[in-house]
Amino acid sequence: MANVTIDGIKVSVPDGSTILQAAQVAGVRVPTLCYHPDQAVKANCRVCVCEVEGQRLLQAACSQPVYDGMVVKTHSPKVVEARKTILELILAHHPQDCLSCIRNQNCELQALAEEYAIRENPFEKMVRGLPKDTSTPSIVRDPDKCVLCRRCVYACSVFQSVNALGLENRGNHAMVVPSLGKDLLDSPCVMCGQCIHACPVGAITENEQIDEFLAAVADPDKVVVTQIAPAIRVAIGEEVGMKTGEMPMEVFVAGLRQLGFDYVLHTNFTADLTILEEGNELLKRLKEGGKLPMFTSCSPGWINFCETFYPDLLDNLSTCKSPQQMFGALVKTYWAEKMGIDPAKIYSVSIMPCTAKKFEASRPEMKDSGFRDVDLVLTTREVGRLFRMAGIDFSKLAPSKFDSWMGAYTGAAVIFGATGGVMEAALRTVYEVVTGKTLEDLNFTFARGMEGIKEAEIDLDGTKVKVAIGHGLANARKLMDQVRAGQSPYHFIEIMACPGGCIGGGGQPLTKANVKRAERIDAIYVEDEGLPLRKSHENPEVKVLYEEFLHEPLGHKSHELLHTHYTPKNKKFL
Amino acid sequence: MADYKEIITRYKDLPGGIIEAYHAIQKEQSYLPEEAIIAAAEVFEIPVKDAYGVATFYSMFSVKSRGKNVIRICESAPCHIAGAADVVAALEKELGIKMGETTPDGKFALEFTECVGQCQATPVITINGKPYGDITADKIPAILAEYK
Numbered sequence: 108m109a110n111v112t113i114d115g116i117k118v119s120v121p122d123g124s125t126i127l128q129a130a131q132v133a134g135v136r137v138p139t140l141c142y143h144p145d146q147a148v149k150a151n152c153r154v155c156v157c158e159v160e161g162q163r164l165l166q167a168a169c170s171q172p173v174y175d176g177m178v179v180k181t182h183s184p185k186v187v188e189a190r191k192t193i194l195e196l197i198l199a200h201h202p203q204d205c206l207s208c209i210r211n212q213n214c215e216l217q218a219l220a221e222e223y224a225i226r227e228n229p230f231e232k233m234v235r236g237l238p239k240d241t242s243t244p245s246i247v248r249d250p251d252k253c254v255l256c257r258r259c260v261y262a263c264s265v266f267q268s269v270n271a272l273g274l275e276n277r278g279n280h281a282m283v284v285p286s287l288g289k290d291l292l293d294s295p296c297v298m299c300g301q302c303i304h305a306c307p308v309g310a311i312t313e314n315e316q317i318d319e320f321l322a323a324v325a326d327p328d329k330v331v332v333t334q335i336a337p338a339i340r341v342a343i344g345e346e347v348g349m350k351t352g353e354m355p356m357e358v359f360v361a362g363l364r365q366l367g368f369d370y371v372l373h374t375n376f377t378a379d380l381t382i383l384e385e386g387n388e389l390l391k392r393l394k395e396g397g398k399l400p401m402f403t404s405c406s407p408g409w410i411n412f413c414e415t416f417y418p419d420l421l422d423n424l425s426t427c428k429s430p431q432q433m434f435g436a437l438v439k440t441y442w443a444e445k446m447g448i449d450p451a452k453i454y455s456v457s458i459m460p461c462t463a464k465k466f467e468a469s470r471p472e473m474k475d476s477g478f479r480d481v482d483l484v485l486t487t488r489e490v491g492r493l494f495r496m497a498g499i500d501f502s503k504l505a506p507s508k509f510d511s512w513m514g515a516y517t518g519a520a521v522i523f524g525a526t527g528g529v530m531e532a533a534l535r536t537v538y539e540v541v542t543g544k545t546l547e548d549l550n551f552t553f554a555r556g557m558e559g560i561k562e563a564e565i566d567l568d569g570t571k572v573k574v575a576i577g578h579g580l581a582n583a584r585k586l587m588d589q590v591r592a593g594q595s596p597y598h599f600i601e602i603m604a605c606p607g608g609c610i611g612g613g614g615q616p617l618t619k620a621n622v623k624r625a626e627r628i629d630a631i632y633v634e635d636e637g638l639p640l641r642k643s644h645e646n647p648e649v650k651v652l653y654e655e656f657l658h659e660p661l662g663h664k665s666h667e668l669l670h671t672h673y674t675p676k677n678k679k680f681l
Numbered sequence: 682m683a684d685y686k687e688i689i690t691r692y693k694d695l696p697g698g699i700i701e702a703y704h705a706i707q708k709e710q711s712y713l714p715e716e717a718i719i720a721a722a723e724v725f726e727i728p729v730k731d732a733y734g735v736a737t738f739y740s741m742f743s744v745k746s747r748g749k750n751v752i753r754i755c756e757s758a759p760c761h762i763a764g765a766a767d768v769v770a771a772l773e774k775e776l777g778i779k780m781g782e783t784t785p786d787g788k789f790a791l792e793f794t795e796c797v798g799q800c801q802a803t804p805v806i807t808i809n810g811k812p813y814g815d816i817t818a819d820k821i822p823a824i825l826a827e828y829k
C-alpha cells in the first residue's frame with residue numbers, strides 16, 4: 108500500500124494505483140477526457156494534469172502511478188491554469204456548434220468548458236472543415252468534432268475486434284478515420300454503435316431520424332404502429348430523469364400514445380415467437396444432423412460481423428429473422444388482416460436499442476410482407492428526445508395497455524434484452540417440448556451476467572446439449588475461431604454484438620461505464636420474475652397466431668415470413 | 682502490378698519490417714498503393730487500419746499517387762551498347778532535368794534502373810513500370826506527350 112495525500116486528504120491505496128484512482132478514494136474528482144473506466148489508459152489529452160510536490164512538470168493523473176508519501180494537488184492555481192490552456196487549445200480546433208449538436212447537454216467537452224469557465228479563447232480558431240460521413244444508414248461521423256481521444260478506436264478494436272477505426276497521419280494532422288481513410292461503409296464496420304458509447308463528444312452518433320417520424324404522424328393517411336424491443340423499458344427512464352428500470356411498462360406505452368402512435372405493440376411478442384421457431388429449428392438440426400453449432404440470429408451487428416468475417420460459417424446461423432423483422436413481416440400481413448387495416452397504410456416504426464437495426468430494416472430482402480416490413484427504426488435515445496420534445500410528465504401519465512394480437516409477452520421475451528437471455532428463454536421452452544415435463548426452476552442462472560463467455564451442459568432428459576453465450580464481438584470471435592477450427596464442443600451458441608447484450612446496444616442511453624450495463628441487466632431479471640407467464644410457449648397471442656395463421660413452427664407460412672438467408676459481405680479489406 | 686506480397690514477405694522477420702517493406706514498395710511505385718497496404722497487413726498479421734496508420738504516420742511515405750511519372754532508363758550492358766546514353770541525353774533535354782531529378786512541377790522523375798528483361802528491344806525505358814522498347818531520341822517527345 109502507498110500513503111498518498113490528495114488535496115490535504117490522506118488516503119492509503121494499493122501500490123501501482125494511479126493518481127486518478129487515489130483521488131477517487133479520497134473523494135476528489137479530477138477531470139478527464141481521454142480516460143474511460145473500462146479501457147486501457149491512453150493519456151493523450153492532458154486534461155487530468157495535477158501538481159505533484161517536488162516535481163516541476165505537471166503529471167497526468169490517469170496514467171501517473173502513486174508512490175508512498177506522494178503529495179498531490181489536483182486544482183492548484185497552476186493546475187487550473189494549465190487545464191484552461193489545454194481546453195482552450197482543444198476548443199480552438201473544435202466547431203462550437205453546441206446548440207445544434209446531438210450531444211448538447213450530454214457532452215464531456217462541453218461540460219469541461221463549463222466547469223473551467225472558458226470564455227474568450229486566446230488561440231486562433233482553426234476547424235478542419237471536414238465533411239460528415241453519412242455512408243451507413245446507422246452511424247454518422249462528424250470528424251470535425253473529434254478530440255482524438257481514441258476511445259472509439261479502443262471500443263471497436265478491443266471490445267468488438269472489428270478494427271474499423273484507426274489513426275491517420277500524426278501531430279497536427281492526426282485524425283481518427285475508418286480503415287484506409289475510407290467511408291465507414293467501405294470499412295469492416297458492423298454498425299454496432301459501440302463507438303458512440305465510447306465517444307465523449309458528438310463526433311460519432313446515430314443516424315437520427317426524428318424528422319421522418321414527425322412527418323409520418325403528421326400524415327393523416329398513415330396508420331403509425333410501433334413495436335418496442337425488450338431492452339428499451341429498463342433504459343428509457345434514464346432519458347427522462349428516472350432511474351434505470353424505474354419506468355413502468357404501461358406508463359411508457361401511454362407516453363408513446365402521446366407521441367402520436369396509433370397502435371402500440373411489442374417486439375416481445377415476436378421474441379416469444381422467435382423462441383418457438385428457433386427452438387424447433389435447433390431440435391430439428393439436432394435430430395436430422397443439421398449444421399451445428401447453431402448460432403442465434405437476433406442481433407444484426409452480429410449478423411453483419413458473421414457475413415463480414417466468417418462467411419464460411421453462415422450455414423450455422425439460425426435462419427430465423429430477428430424479432431424486429433418477424434414483427435415487421437407480420438404486422439403488414441397477419442395483424443393488418445385481423446384488424447381490417449389496409450397494409451399499404453401501415454407505417455411500421457420500431458423502437459430499438461440498436462444502431463445496426465436501422466441497417467437491418469433497410470436490407471433489400473426485408474420486404475416479405477409485400478411492403479417494406481419495417482419503415483423506420485428509432486433508437487432509445489431518439490425516443491428519449493421525442494419525449495422531451497413533447498414535454499411529457501411521466502409521473503402524471505395514466506397507464507395504458509398494449510394493443511391486441513401482437514402485444515402480449517412473457518418473461519422469456521423480456522430477458523432477450525440481456526446477454527444470455529435468448530439462451531435462457533430457449534432452454535425454458537426446449538426443455539418442456541423435449542421432455543414433456545414442467546420445468547421446476549425457470550432460472551438458468553449460468554446464462555446471466557457480464558462474464559464474456561458463459562457455457563453449460565444441459566440435460567434434456569438424457570439428451571445432453573452443450574451451449575455457450577458470447578457478448579461483445581471480441582468474445583464472439585473466440586467462439587467462432589473455435590468453430591472454424593472444428594474444435595467447438597457446442598450445439599447452440601448465443602451471440603449478441605454488444606457488451607451486456609441489447610441493454611448495452613449502440614442506440615441506448617449513453618453508458619459512460621459498464622456498471623450501467625450491469626444495472627440494466629438486474630432490472631431485466633426483476634421484470635422477468637414479476638411476470639405471471641415466463642415461458643414463450645405460454646404466450647396466449649402467439650398461440651392464436653399459430654392456430655389461425657402460421658399453423659406450425661417452421662411451416663410454410665413461417666418460412667415465407669419469418670425466416671431469411673445470409674449473404675457474404677465480400678469486404679475488400681478487414 | 683508488382684507482387685506486393687512477395688516484396689513485403691522479404692521483410693517479415695526483420696525488426697521494423699513493415700517500414701522497410703514500405704520503403705521497398707515506394708521505391709518501385711513512388712507511393713504506397715492501397716493493395717500494398719492491404720498486403721502488408723496480411724503479411725504482418727495486423728489489422729488494415731494499423732497498416733494504414735503506419736503508412737500515414739511517417740511523412741516519407743505517401744499513400745496517394747503523387748501524380749508523378751517515374752521514368753526509368755535501363756543502364757545494363759545490352760541497353761548501354763544499344764545507345765542508352767543518347768536516350769538519356771534526349772530525356773534530360775526534353776524535361777530540362779538531370780538523371781535523379783524531378784521536374785519542378787513534380788510531374789516527371791528520371792532514374793536509372795537495372796535490366797528490365799526487355800533486351801529484345803534495346804534500348805528500353807519504363808514509365809511507371811510500363812516498358813517502351815527500341816527507343817530513339819526522336820521518339821521521346823511523342824511518348825512523353827502521353828503523360829503530360
Ligand code: SF4
Pocket residue numbers: 201202203204205206208209210211212214215216217252308309310
Ligand atoms: S461535441 Fe460537445 S462541445 Fe462539441 S459542439 Fe457538440 S456539444 Fe458542443
Ligand code: SF4
Pocket residue numbers: 246262263267269270271272295296297298299300301302303
Ligand atoms: S459501429 Fe461498431 S464496428 Fe462500426 S466503427 Fe463503431 S464500434 Fe466499430
Ligand code: SF4
Pocket residue numbers: 252253254255256257258259260283305306307308310311
Ligand atoms: S471520434 Fe470520439 S471517441 Fe473517437 S477519437 Fe474522436 S472524440 Fe474520441
Ligand code: FES
Pocket residue numbers: 138139140141142149150151152153154155156167168169170
Ligand atoms: S484523461 Fe488523463 S490524459 Fe486524458
